[in-house]
Amino acid sequence: MRLANRARIGAGLVMLALAPSCGGAAKSAGESAPQSPASYGESTKQSAQAPQGGYPPAGYSSAVPDSQPGSVAPAREVTLGKARSDLDVAQRELDVAAGDCVAACRALGSMDRATGHLCGLAQATDERTRCEDAKTKVRGARDKVRTTCGTCPGGVTVDRNAPVPSPL
């Protein structure tokens, strides 16, 4: 699954973010974990000057005097802001990869089965139309799931040209 790697990256970022968020204030900045590969160098450089590490509590920036000599707070805040943004993005990707594809595949399986039963019952013209409408929805859903998730486990096909219901 293509999103699996992104999910792992996202999970890693979540873990990294959680770790310093708790006890970071008691440690030096040099001990804090990098928030993303892109910000690693910047973060490390700043850490040599920063007196405190870890994520500050909300409202931290307003508590730091601007006139403090040698203050690195603004740059640090930018880095932290970027890290939080990266974390948000990773978290969203993680949500999609790990949870939503499972949900989508499961729903697709149910949709596929329901359409199979519906079409098996259809006799009259309007019922045949309803059957065809349902098949169209299934094929559209297969496209969506394939585009985002790649494949589905458990024999649920994402091939739009496969029969409905899909042969198991």
Added chain:
Amino acid sequence: MKDYSPPPTLRLGAALVALALAASFACAKKPDAASDSPAPPPPVHAAADAGPVFDLEVMAFLSEARSLHHQANIREDEGDLPGAVTVMTRLVTATRPHEGQKIPEIDEVLADAWARLAELDLKRHDLDEAAKAVKAGLGYAPDATYFRGHLLEVEGVIEEARAADLSDAGKKDDAQRARARAIALLQEAVKVQEQVIGRALGDGGKR
């Protein structure tokens, strides 16, 4: 139709909650606290906006649900459908944590369990019991979720079986009505699941 592991979202949810719990425990002790005694673990909320309580009681219930599903799997694999029904009945009649509070994860588990009970009853060709199970499950799944869609799917199949029985009994009109109900339910199931997929993949559900 046999895919009876508990909802995978619960596994992910439980993992995340466990992570959050660990973080909460780690953060609970403030560095400047006068006492060294550990603070009692705070309840973890499912969402930052004061969502429902999701604590150890809930996690225990979810774990028990998973265990019961496994037991039912074993019974069903052995062909012991009544045994599987007994196991699943234990789940739907278990004392739920925080009775009276809305906890979506619990409702999902119960909706899923009722759907499975309905399928087991359907396999035993006890259509009336199966229909009752579906009705009970729908009470836990009022919104357009996979669980509601699945329950509608099962109800459609029940009505399909009923139509066949009625037809075999020579009750053509009743059979026709049951068939029409089945088609409507199955169509509704397709519609709900389409919404679920759209919402899950972010192209229409406006997450």
